[in-house]
Amino acid sequence: MSRLMSEEGIRIDGRRWDELRPVRIEVGVLKNADGSSYIEFGKNKIVVAVYGPKEVHPKHMALPDRSVLRCRYHMLPFSVEERKNPAPSRREIEISKITREALEPALILEDYPRTVIDVFIEVLQSDGGSRCAGITAASVALADAGVNMRDLVAACAAGKVGGRIVVDINDEEDKMGEADMPVAYLPNLKQVSLLQLDGKLTADEYRECLNLAINGCMQVYSMQREALMKKYFSTVNKGGGDEGGSVEE
């Protein structure tokens, strides 16, 4: 396991145990969607589009007391090294489901009875931790769409690599490491809305891993905030005459 973790505690991509990969989030990248976002999380590149709340078709799917949340996580054929069949795989169906379940507690679906909210997560390029990046971006896109939310959802993984608990597992660490634990977290309400674990951890390691993942979620949350603030409030209070008002003919 020395390949994944050096003697000095440096990981395969040069990070320390508590370091996240570089994250960049952009809001409102798609004009035709009601809300959208783009995230780069390490080598992950993901676009999320939100449509709705809107009428439900087919109508029998509508719920009389709340909105229906539909999520689709999809990897584009060129998102991985060998072409991926674009049909939804077992893995994508699972991730679509857990994404929906991670987002549902954050949304006030009761405010929109008889409607549907569609969330499309398209992975353009994949690395480890794309489900977390997808959930993070989806929550930003939902806020951009103006859906009533109890909180944003930030997601980040932690795991065990080379015998150490580390945050934000990348692709190689996921494949060769000992454990991977994706966590989605509502930062203000302090609730966990997704917790999966692939691998083996002792009870102490489990606790440490969960705390580290939540810590990572809080860092991701601050980046979500920054992206939304930039989109909505960066032009605030600039005052008049700043758009070429002084140009004379």
Next chain:
Amino acid sequence: MIAKRYVLPGDLIVEGNPHLKPLANVMKVGDRLHSTRIGIVEISQNGVKVIPLSGIYIPRIGDLVIGKIIDYSALAWEVDINSCFLGHLPAQDVFGKEFSPSRDDLTKRFNIGDVIACRILNFDRTRDPLLTVADKDLGKISEGEMVKISPTKVPRLIGKRGSMIQMIEQLTRCRIVVGQNGVLVVTGANKDMREVAVKAIKMVEEGAHTANLTERVKEMLQGVQVGR
């Protein structure tokens, strides 16, 4: 002036003040008030509310909306009111109490594709919004330029006691019908002035939360008039 507070969904607004009630887009968790939308906080004596900066139109009783007829049955029209709910305009509202499905032809009054100004007569969670055209200034809109803006920006476009919209109307000599659902119709004799009015509306939409907006829109409109 108190500094404006910008919030995101989940942000804590006030903690431990039992006198403040949660109003629009605010939720209560224990003794804490949190925002549920991206927006600007407004605290008054009645309570706390958040003015949202994004989102779709949710009908409210009494709202004036502009909609498009998309379908009709023997008894009613279905109207697209730019919301997640379809508007329902019963034929009796137009033809009166004596309406008879066998005698009266709905297409004689409104056809598919017609644009109408209407008011929300009734709406609750269980039923689609009920519309009416039985009031002055309501009914079919036969001409004008249709503009769509984000429904959350409509209050800013209208301004305090209609100041913004009145200014645009006066300076462009156009008439603007503002639907609360974010659909507007601009009418006026002069095509260029209609375009200027549309430009001003878009300017308000883009800068809805910025300071001195009225001044800047006024400058732009007066600049156009001087250039003429």
